Amino acid sequence: TACSSKYVLSALHPMWQGPLVAPGGNRQSPIDIRVRKSVFDPHLKPLTPDYDPRTCSQIWNNGYSFLVEYDDTTDKSTLKGGPLEDNFRLCQFHFHWGESNAWGSEHTVDRRLFPAELHMVHWNSDKYSRFEEAVMEENGLAVIGVFLKIGKRHEGLQKLVDVLPAVRHKDSVVEFTRFDPACLLPTNIDDYWTYAGSLTTPPLTEAVTWIIMKQHIEVSHDQLAVFRSLLFTSAEEEVQKSMVNNFRVQQSLQGRTVRSSFT
Numbered sequence: 573t574a575c576s577s578k579y580v581l582s583a584l585h586p587m588w589q590g591p592l593v594a595p596g597g598n599r600q601s602p603i604d605i606r607v608r609k610s611v612f613d614p615h616l617k618p619l620t621p622d623y624d625p626r627t628c629s630q631i632w633n634n635g636y637s638f639l640v641e642y643d644d645t646t647d648k649s650t651l652k653g654g655p656l657e658d659n660f661r662l663c664q665f666h667f668h669w670g671e672s673n674a675w676g677s678e679h680t681v682d683r684r685l686f687p688a689e690l691h692m693v694h695w696n697s698d699k700y701s702r703f704e705e706a707v708m709e710e711n712g713l714a715v716i717g718v719f720l721k722i723g724k725r726h727e728g729l730q731k732l733v734d735v736l737p738a739v740r741h742k743d744s745v746v747e748f749t750r751f752d753p754a755c756l757l758p759t760n761i762d763d764y765w766t767y768a769g770s771l772t773t774p775p776l777t778e779a780v781t782w783i784i785m786k787q788h789i790e791v792s793h794d795q796l797a798v799f800r801s802l803l804f805t806s807a808e809e810e811v812q813k814s815m816v817n818n819f820r821v822q823q824s825l826q827g828r829t830v831r832s833s834f835t
């Protein structure tokens with residue numbers, strides 16, 4: 573699918589913290605969400621994700637995270653509502669995490685770090701015909717962010733955790749089907765923050781409407797440990813590097829307003 577074309581972004585070096593700010597960037601991500609500075613917007617609608625588990629196709633270790641990819645050639649797994657004017661198609665989800673449970677998320681809430689963060693990446697299928705096109709446009713992408721905390725085992729996540737050893741090395745791909753990404757959303761998806769930002773990995777394009785869930789999900793320590801067993805490096809490389817700390821440094825708000833869907 574468009575989302576899973578094989579070129580791997582060479583700038584995704586494992587210890588990549590990337591340019592501090594993309595050239596000419598004034599809406600970069602991630603950011604710290606200052607709760608008291610966010611502005612309640614009563615016009616924000618409920619978010620309506622509608623995902624078809626049958627569109628799930630594969631898992632790919634791209635040398636920076638592992639991506640669970642969805643067939644985005646038809647309007648089967650979509651996201652509408654919330655701050656979005658158009659219909660968006662799910663193309664992949666992935667995570668960012670730390671080497672310890674003390675850090676790992678990209679966004680923070682009043683400087684609070686979480687051990688990991690889920691990103692569900694969607695592109696505007698009303699305005700563009702494929703992901704690579706939308707990724708270059710201001711209203712091209714919508715990414716749902718969900719914070720992970722260490723607690724009870726996440727039953728839905730376990731199916732994914734069980735296949736991760738099959739994509740241990742960079743550039744490995746394994747078939748993965750019938751996974752409903754909705755099982756990774758928190759029970760309450762009506763309370764979220766939203767702001768205009770960017771991808772946090774190359775191409776760092778300022779194409780993203782971010783929708784960050786207020787409620788986190790819980791995963792077990794052992795489940796997150798399996799994420800850390802993945803490698804940044806390919807099977808051929810002599811020195812293997814653990815895939816950990818794959819998050820970008822926080823970027824300045826530069827005058828942007830973060831809106832909240834709740835008071």
Ligand SMILES: CCc1cc2c(cc1OS(N)(=O)=O)CC[C@@H]1[C@@H]2CC[C@]2(C)[C@@H](O)CC[C@@H]12
Binds near residue numbers: 577581770774
């Ligand atoms: C791993 C985090 C990651 C990978 C990718 C994107 C975004 C990603 O994370 S984030 N945090 O949402 O910015 C958007 C561009 C995608 C890339 C994966 C590889 C591609 C799909 C290329 O094949 C073409 C466009 C690329």
Ligand SMILES: [Zn+2]
Binds near residue numbers: 666667668691772
């Ligand atoms: Zn991400």
